[in-house]
Amino acid sequence: MKADLQTLEKTASQIRRDIVRMVHGCQSGHPGGSLGCTDFFTALYFSVMNHDPKFNMDGIGEDLFFLSNGHISPVFYSTLAHAGYFDKAELATFRKLNSRLQGHPTTHEHLPGVRIASGSLGQGLSVAIGAALAKKLNGDKSLVFTLHGDGEIQEGQIWEAAMFAPHNHVDNLISTIDVNGQQIDGPTKKVLSLGDLRAKWEAFGWDVLDMKGNDMADVVKVLEEAKSRTGQGKPIMILMHTEMGYGVDFMVGSHKWHGIAPNDEQLKLALDQLEETLGDY
Amino acid sequence: MKKYTYTDKKDTRSGFGAGLLEAGRKNDQVVALCADLVGSLKMQDFINEFPERFVQTGIAEANMIGIAAGMTIGGKIPFTGTFANFSTGRVYDQIRQSVAYSNKNVKICASHAGLTLGEDGATHQILEDIGLMKMLPGMTVINPCDYNQTKAATMAIAEYEGPVYLRFGRPVVPIFTDADQKFEIGKAWMVNEGADVSIFATGHLVWEAILAGEKLAEEGIDAEIINIHTIKPLDAEAILKSVAKTGCVVTAEEHNRLGGLGDSVAQVLAVHNPTPQEYVAVNDSFGESGTPAQLMTKYGLDAEHIVAAAKKAIERKNKKA
Numbered sequence: 001m002k003a004d005l006q007t008l009e010k011t012a013s014q015i016r017r018d019i020v021r022m023v024h025g026c027q028s029g030h031p032g033g034s035l036g037c038t039d040f041f042t043a044l045y046f047s048v049m050n051h052d053p054k055f056n057m058d059g060i061g062e063d064l065f066f067l068s069n070g071h072i073s074p075v076f077y078s079t080l081a082h083a084g085y086f087d088k089a090e091l092a093t094f095r096k097l098n099s100r101l102q103g104h105p106t107t108h109e110h111l112p113g114v115r116i117a118s119g120s121l122g123q124g125l126s127v128a129i130g131a132a133l134a135k136k137l138n139g140d141k142s143l144v145f146t147l148h149g150d151g152e153i154q155e156g157q158i159w160e161a162a163m164f165a166p167h168n169h170v171d172n173l174i175s176t177i178d179v180n181g182q183q184i185d186g187p188t189k190k191v192l193s194l195g196d197l198r199a200k201w202e203a204f205g206w207d208v209l210d211m212k213g214n215d216m217a218d219v220v221k222v223l224e225e226a227k228s229r230t231g232q233g234k235p236i237m238i239l240m241h242t243e244m245g246y247g248v249d250f251m252v253g254s255h256k257w258h259g260i261a262p263n264d265e266q267l268k269l270a271l272d273q274l275e276e277t278l279g280d281y
Numbered sequence: 282m283k284k285y286t287y288t289d290k291k292d293t294r295s296g297f298g299a300g301l302l303e304a305g306r307k308n309d310q311v312v313a314l315c316a317d318l319v320g321s322l323k324m325q326d327f328i329n330e331f332p333e334r335f336v337q338t339g340i341a342e343a344n345m346i347g348i349a350a351g352m353t354i355g356g357k358i359p360f361t362g363t364f365a366n367f368s369t370g371r372v373y374d375q376i377r378q379s380v381a382y383s384n385k386n387v388k389i390c391a392s393h394a395g396l397t398l399g400e401d402g403a404t405h406q407i408l409e410d411i412g413l414m415k416m417l418p419g420m421t422v423i424n425p426c427d428y429n430q431t432k433a434a435t436m437a438i439a440e441y442e443g444p445v446y447l448r449f450g451r452p453v454v455p456i457f458t459d460a461d462q463k464f465e466i467g468k469a470w471m472v473n474e475g476a477d478v479s480i481f482a483t484g485h486l487v488w489e490a491i492l493a494g495e496k497l498a499e500e501g502i503d504a505e506i507i508n509i510h511t512i513k514p515l516d517a518e519a520i521l522k523s524v525a526k527t528g529c530v531v532t533a534e535e536h537n538r539l540g541g542l543g544d545s546v547a548q549v550l551a552v553h554n555p556t557p558q559e560y561v562a563v564n565d566s567f568g569e570s571g572t573p574a575q576l577m578t579k580y581g582l583d584a585e586h587i588v589a590a591a592k593k594a595i596e597r598k599n600k601k602a
Contacts, residue, residue: 057354058354058355058356059354059355060355060356064354066351106382106383107382107383107384108382108383108384115354116350116351116354116379116383116385117378117379117382117383118378119378120374120377120378122343123343123347123375123378123379124347125347126343126344126345126346126347126348126350126351126375126379127347127348127350127351127354127379128351129344129347129348129351130347130348130349130350130351130352130353130354130355130359131351131352131354131355132351133336133348133351133352133355134351134352134353134354134355134356134357135355137312137333137334137355137357138355138356140355156343157341157343157344157347157375160338160339160341160343160344161341161344161347163339163341164338164339164341164344164348168336
């Protein structure tokens with residue numbers, strides 16, 4: 001379960017290659033945020049979470065993860081496949097007709113590893129809180145993790161949930177915001193400023209941590225630190241600082257790669273830049 | 282006309298409160314959530330007996346729906362409670378994605394549906410909720426007629442696996458169904474067998490339909506009255522069987538005439554047996570402040586209007602023949 005850093009890095013590289021190939025394969029999807037969050041997903045599923053790829057929807061006795069910003073489905077699907085939830089060959093069906101790998105994740109197609117649909121933004125934190133409350137009622141000591149985009153927290157429902165969780169001492173919950181500063185229409189600073197995120201979440205009563213989201217060692221360290229702070233009355237929020245498109249130089253830091261696919265030439269360039277690995281789907 | 286009498290009147294929301302308590306006693310996975318309307322939803326008895334199984338979300342309905350969806354993932358059976366407007370229109374997308382599309386076992390329980398909320402006025406009187414909920418794939422839509430039936434329905438949906446919209450109201454209405462009834466989701470209830478016109482009613486308009494049936498009987502018109510407590514899945518078999526006999530239809534509901542029970546019935550008839558149909562429903566308008574009785578009259582939802590609609594439907598049938 002607990003992979004070493006070198007193995008984690010190698011897995012992350014494989015997942016990044018999957019991401020660009022999946023998005024290229026159907027000429028649609030969201031590579032930028034997916035690449036930026038790959039280290040987080042890899043650390044979560046191969047080092048931090050106690051989880052079972054045999055997959056039960058109720059997830060009793062295991063850690064659960066909810067992806068709230070569902071558009072970064074490529075990184076989620078590739079991670080699940082590498083973690084053994086389903087065959088990696090299925091990644092080639094991403095966003096194609098009759099696939100279980102819908103553009104945005106869904107339970108509707110019974111894909112193992114997915115416990116809630118996401119895509120319409122802002123809903124995942126509430127769902128995670130519900131799952132965390134159910135764990136408490138069940139006497140289940142395992143944890144609930146979430147991921148959100150920074151643009152996503154412009155949705156009002158996030159702040160309803162932000163107010164609820166500390167009031168109700170939901171301290172078995174570790175949430176993460178991917179702070180990459182980009183959204184479809186441009187930098188968040190231009191579209192709608194998020195302000196001082198640490199101050200905001202602390203003011204709501206969360207225990208807030210920072211993370212270098214494209215530094216695998218830091219990702220593992222901060223996630224473990226977050227786990228050690230559970231059970232102390234407060235929900236935990238990690239501000240994960242990443243670069244959109246990390247790993248592919250022509251995609252890095254540009255909102256233009258939020259939701260477009262590379263052409264054949266760009267795919268080749270991207271794959272060349274990502275470490276050559278075996279075992280791609 | 283079969284005789285229906287009553288000795289007591291109660292609000293259907295109290296039936297929900299009583300049913301929730303019973304459902305909680307029968308199954309310890311049942312949990313309740315409320316967005317700052319515990320008194321209105323009659324949830325206090327449940328909270329007193331199962332405080333740890335109650336979640337107060339504050340005035341944050343979207344979060345409530347999401348939390349309910351999440352709790353199902355730990356095996357819970359969540360009942361959410363707020364007014365019908367805030368249970369549906371306000372959180373339509375949350376229900377669509379996190380409950381219906383995700384196929385979560387959430388029971389969305391809505392009080393103060395329709396015009397009879399009364400004096401609060403149109404902001405609170407949603408008349409589109411049945412339509413909104415029935416359009417969601419996989420959603421079951423239930424609108425019981427009195428206290429006893431609402432209690433039975435509440436207990437029945439706890440046993441049923443899948444998302445449900447349960448709609449009830451604020452006004453006090455006659456209790457005319459059995460206290461120990463078994464509620465069958467999707468199975469229409471024959472109130473009175475008749476030959477001249479089919480009256481398909483839902484919610485507390487079933488009582489108005491009974492009053493209308495008595496008036497029609499005095500004029501020699503034999504009305505068949507069926508309580509369509511489940512609007513989705515609709516009991517098409519019962520509808521078609523009745524219409525084959527009577528040849529004309531009145532639908533009665535406290536809802537916009539667009540998208541409610543009437544349209545569900547019309548769709549079945551259009552495909553299988555085109556039949557003259559009259560709607561007793563709010564004619565595509567918002568409501569306004571007033572007493573429930575005043576509003577029922579002004580917006581054409583009472584027994585008198587059902588009688589008039591029945592005569593019109595029969596006239597159209599006879600012209601057609």
